[in-house]
Every structure is written in C-alpha cells, then in structure tokens.
Amino acid sequence: MSAIQLLSKAGQVVDELARSGPSTPAELAKAVNEPRPTVYRIGQTLEELELVRNVGGRLELGVGLLRWADAAIEAFIDRAELHKQLCWVREQVGMNVYFCVPGVDGPLCLHQVAGAVVEMVDLGPGRTLPRSVGAVGRAFDAGSDESYFLDDGDVVDGIAAVAVPVRCDGDVVGVVAVADLRAGLLPRADAVATVLTTAAAALAAAMSQPREGRETTPDVVETDSRTTSLIHKGGVLMEVLVSERIATSGRLTELTGEPPSSVYRMLATLTEIGWVEQVFARGPYRVGGKVLTLAAELIRSSDIRRAAGPVLAAIHAATGETTFLCVRHGTRAVCIERIDGVRVNSRVLRLGRSLPLHVGAAPRALLAFDDREAWDEYASAAVRSDELGGDVGSRAELFAQLEEIRQAGIVVSDNTVTPGIAAIGAPIFDHYGRVVASLSVSGLRDGILARSRDGGPSVRDLVRRGARDLTHYLGGDVG
Structure with missing residues (x-):
C-alpha cells in the first residue's frame, strides 16, 4: 500500500470512530481491514493532530475536528x-x-x-x-x-x-x-x-463582509515513518487551509513548502475522503462539508460527566477533599458528580441535589461566567422567588460580586454556605465559549485556602487546571 493510500486509510479510521464510537486499535484494525501495527501508528499520528484522542486505551473523535469545522463555516x-x-x-x-x-x-x-x-x-x-x-x-x-x-x-x-x-x-x-x-x-x-x-x-x-484568513504558521512534525509523515503532511495542509479559509492549490503549495505534485495528490485524496472540497472546477479549495458532520458527531457524543471522572479523582487524590461537578438547571446548580472527602464532607450539595446559583463556589461559577443578560434574568427571578431572594442582596451588589469573580477567573467561597468550610470553583466552557459546567473542591477552610499543600500545587491551581482540561475536552478555548 502506498503512502497516499494510507492518508485515505486515516480518513477511514476517523469515519469508523464517528460511526461506531470509542474503539480500540484492534477493533479499528478489523473494521478498516489493516494490520494492527499500521492502525496503531495511524492512530498515534491522528492523535498528535488532535483529530482523535485516547481515553483509557480507546480512541474517539478529537477536538481538532471542531477547529476544522469552524473553518468550513468561516469560508x-x-x-x-x-x-x-x-x-x-x-x-x-x-x-x-x-x-x-x-x-x-x-x-x-x-x-x-x-x-x-x-x-x-x-x-x-x-x-x-x-x-x-x-x-x-x-x-x-x-x-x-x-x-x-x-x-x-x-x-x-x-x-x-x-x-x-x-x-x-x-x-x-x-x-x-x-x-x-x-x-x-x-x-x-x-x-x-x-x-x-x-x-x-x-x-x-x-x-457581505470580506472573509480573511488568519496568519498562522503550521507546525511540521518530523517523523522517521513515511506512513505517519504523509499523514502529518496532510494534516499540515489541512491546517493551512483552515487558516486561509479558501485557498488555491498554488497558495497551498507556497505555504506548505511541498512540491506541487505532492500537494495535488494530497488534495485529491483529501477531497475523496471528504475533508476538502473544490469550490468549482479548477477553482480554489475549502474545508469539506463532511468535517461538519464529524464535528457534530463529536459534540453529540461528548460526555462531560464521563470526562470529569478522572479529573475529579486526580484532584481528590492530591487533596483528600470533596470534589464536585455541577451543571445549571434553571436558577439552580445541580451536582451531577461528586467524590467525598476523606476528612470532612459537606452535606449541603449531595449528588443530584442543587443550590441557587448565587450560593457557593460551583453555582457562582455557572452564573458569573454566563452573559450579562443571564445575570439580569437571575436577579429578576430572585425578586419574584422567596427561595432565591432571601440572601441575594441588591442587584448592584450581586453584579459587583459576579464581575469580581469574572476578573479573578475563579470563585472562592469562604464560610458562605457552611461555617468552617471553604470551596473553590471554576467554570468549564464549551466550543462556543458558553459556560456549561463548573468544577469545585470544598473542605476545611485552612486546607482549601492554603497557597500550597506540602510544596505541591494549591487547591486553586488544581481546580483551574481541572476546569481547563475539561474545557479542552469540550473544544473550548484554553488560550
């Protein structure tokens, strides 16, 4: 099999993951009728390009597809x-x-x-x-x-x-x-x-506005394997097209530094597998519509609760404190995942229970990083609701607190829910920049608020890092 055919085989691997969901290299090898070592190398290369990701030994669609789909729209x-x-x-x-x-x-x-x-x-x-x-x-x-x-x-x-x-x-x-x-x-x-x-x-x-590309220089990853090298080159060509939005073969040749014949062969293969399409005969190229379908399948199959499990477990192992994952439901934050602390457990936010959005670290992270219109809606709801209105304070006070949280990028709740208990929370964003969940850690205030723990990262650092990892999982901007 030629190297250019293996680029086509990489497309088949991605298609199979979209069709069947998370799969092992052995399962993929059987599905695409290729030796396991070849599929393993293809998978590694696709993982480096972020077109797939490895979760517990199983490959699934990766967030690079979201970036490519953005370019298909931006054209x-x-x-x-x-x-x-x-x-x-x-x-x-x-x-x-x-x-x-x-x-x-x-x-x-x-x-x-x-x-x-x-x-x-x-x-x-x-x-x-x-x-x-x-x-x-x-x-x-x-x-x-x-x-x-x-x-x-x-x-x-x-x-x-x-x-x-x-x-x-x-x-x-x-x-x-x-x-x-x-x-x-x-x-x-x-x-x-x-x-x-x-x-x-x-x-x-x-x-009617002119569509301009972004000035970026794609990273070319050198590899000893001719197989994976060509897949990388195909990935680099795609990244150039993503940056340009629409580009001629000549422009792609100029920006990739590849010989024209190689660019033509790659474009033909990428067009065949649906990652690229030609705007009209002998015309320029853009990211193909099939990428939109792949990206939509990635979004549909993403499971924040499943992804958060290892993140919460790692924070719990490092701190011994209670860790939470919350999502918004109306005017409340609902706990959808939790690992109990080894020393003390807050009984306020049990699994499946909820708190008003202005109470505690995880709920406030959901509210503070929503848009200002959501703040207004919540403040209005608080005025009408005895359940919410008791300790919200004035609209100006609430908005000032939320603005302060946005500036800090993190929520610190100290003695506000349970005396002696502190919590730190951070928002999790999706591909569209919307806050869709929050992660928090709670425990005795001296441990939670300490700048470091036995020389290791502080709880603040762990929460920030965990929220960042989950934002990346959803294709959000981690800057």
Whole structure:
C-alpha cells in the first residue's frame, strides 16, 4: 500500500470512530481491514493532530475536528454571528433553526440550533438537502419577489419547514430555515417567516463582509515513518487551509513548502475522503462539508460527566477533599458528580441535589461566567422567588460580586454556605465559549485556602487546571 493510500486509510479510521464510537486499535484494525501495527501508528499520528484522542486505551473523535469545522463555516460567514442569529431565532420560535449554503451536491447545512421539543438529525451540520425540493431547496431557486417558502413533509415525513432566502446583491447566497413537527409549525408559519426575515437581513450583512484568513504558521512534525509523515503532511495542509479559509492549490503549495505534485495528490485524496472540497472546477479549495458532520458527531457524543471522572479523582487524590461537578438547571446548580472527602464532607450539595446559583463556589461559577443578560434574568427571578431572594442582596451588589469573580477567573467561597468550610470553583466552557459546567473542591477552610499543600500545587491551581482540561475536552478555548 502506498503512502497516499494510507492518508485515505486515516480518513477511514476517523469515519469508523464517528460511526461506531470509542474503539480500540484492534477493533479499528478489523473494521478498516489493516494490520494492527499500521492502525496503531495511524492512530498515534491522528492523535498528535488532535483529530482523535485516547481515553483509557480507546480512541474517539478529537477536538481538532471542531477547529476544522469552524473553518468550513468561516469560508462563508463569521461563525459567532451565525450562531448568534440562529440562537436568536430559536429563542423567538422555540424550534429547530438551521442555515444552508450552496454545496457541491445540493444545499449544505452549515449550522443548526436544536429546538425545544425535538432535534432534527436529518438537518444537522454537514447534511446535504435535495435540490429544488422542500422549503430550502426551493428558496435557493427563489425569484426576487418571493419572501418565504413552506413545505409540509417534503423532505422529512411529519416535519414542516419555513425557509427565507439570504440575498447579497440580488443573489441567494444562503437560506435560513425553521423546521418542527407540522402541528406546531404550520399554524405559525407567517409569524416564523417574519422572525426569519429579520435574521436573514443580519446574515446577509455578515456574509457581505470580506472573509480573511488568519496568519498562522503550521507546525511540521518530523517523523522517521513515511506512513505517519504523509499523514502529518496532510494534516499540515489541512491546517493551512483552515487558516486561509479558501485557498488555491498554488497558495497551498507556497505555504506548505511541498512540491506541487505532492500537494495535488494530497488534495485529491483529501477531497475523496471528504475533508476538502473544490469550490468549482479548477477553482480554489475549502474545508469539506463532511468535517461538519464529524464535528457534530463529536459534540453529540461528548460526555462531560464521563470526562470529569478522572479529573475529579486526580484532584481528590492530591487533596483528600470533596470534589464536585455541577451543571445549571434553571436558577439552580445541580451536582451531577461528586467524590467525598476523606476528612470532612459537606452535606449541603449531595449528588443530584442543587443550590441557587448565587450560593457557593460551583453555582457562582455557572452564573458569573454566563452573559450579562443571564445575570439580569437571575436577579429578576430572585425578586419574584422567596427561595432565591432571601440572601441575594441588591442587584448592584450581586453584579459587583459576579464581575469580581469574572476578573479573578475563579470563585472562592469562604464560610458562605457552611461555617468552617471553604470551596473553590471554576467554570468549564464549551466550543462556543458558553459556560456549561463548573468544577469545585470544598473542605476545611485552612486546607482549601492554603497557597500550597506540602510544596505541591494549591487547591486553586488544581481546580483551574481541572476546569481547563475539561474545557479542552469540550473544544473550548484554553488560550
């Protein structure tokens, strides 16, 4: 087997992980019909590229795919603005919202925000929709006088959709759409279309902005193995394309330093496995839509509780204190994982129990690192609720405390929940920069607040490091 064929085999390994989930090298070797040593080396190289990660001896999809998927989106529109607009539509209508662009084989779903009741898997990122069929397909064929399109089960049985074209200089460059169960959507079609029209105008403005790449120099990792060297070179080419967003083969040759013939062969293979696509015949290249599907599968399969287990255990082993993992549920922080301390245990936040978001280290981390709108909503809820309002204080006092926590990057709770007990908490962020969980450690205040423990890292350092590791696991920015 040639080296270029092994690059294709690396694509098969990633596809198999997306299909089957975490797998051992032996299981992958059987699935892709390759010797175990070869698959082991391929896995090591993919791990270095962060396309896969090794968790307990099993390989699974890695966060590098999220970075590549960002570039696939950024070739068309600013990712943050797109996510913001789709979230706004979701808040207004409570249904599945998705955005499509012209793809090689039909409308390509670039991004989706799931609805409140059901999630439309068939409309997820990376999916290609039928041409000229359904609301989205017809919207791409729209004339200038048509404002929105409606379908009733044309693409997915039992699912209705409303779609609005996004136009730049008179051309349809994208479509923003809502889909949901027909009984819920059809009676509200006109109102949904009004919301989508507002979002379409904002998306059109964003797509009119020039798309510029980032100035980065990819790291080339030298290796003695010709097999893994070529996979690394393919990874470097992908990273250059990620940085450029859209690039010609000549530009990729210039930036990678590889011979033109090698770049052409790699591009052909990467196109074949779906990681790259050519914008048009003899045209430039961009990250392929398949990467969006792989990234969506990574996000879907990520399990923060499972990932947090070893992190909490390591902190517990180093400190002997009680460790917690919490997530937000409404106005409260719920403990979803906990390891009891060896000396003292707080009985306030048991597994499955909750505290108001303004009480204690882990809850405050969830609130403080949310956006200011969430602060306002919580403060308003506290005024209306006897359960929350007792010790929140004034809105100004609460916001000042939350701002101080944001500046510090960590929460210190000293005697605020249980006399003699202190706790330190830190936020965990996802790929979109949203705080989705918090990690904390509690115990007797002298031990928790000490600057170091027997010459080792302090509890503060351990909590920061643990939260950082879990943020990285979710694809968040660890700067």
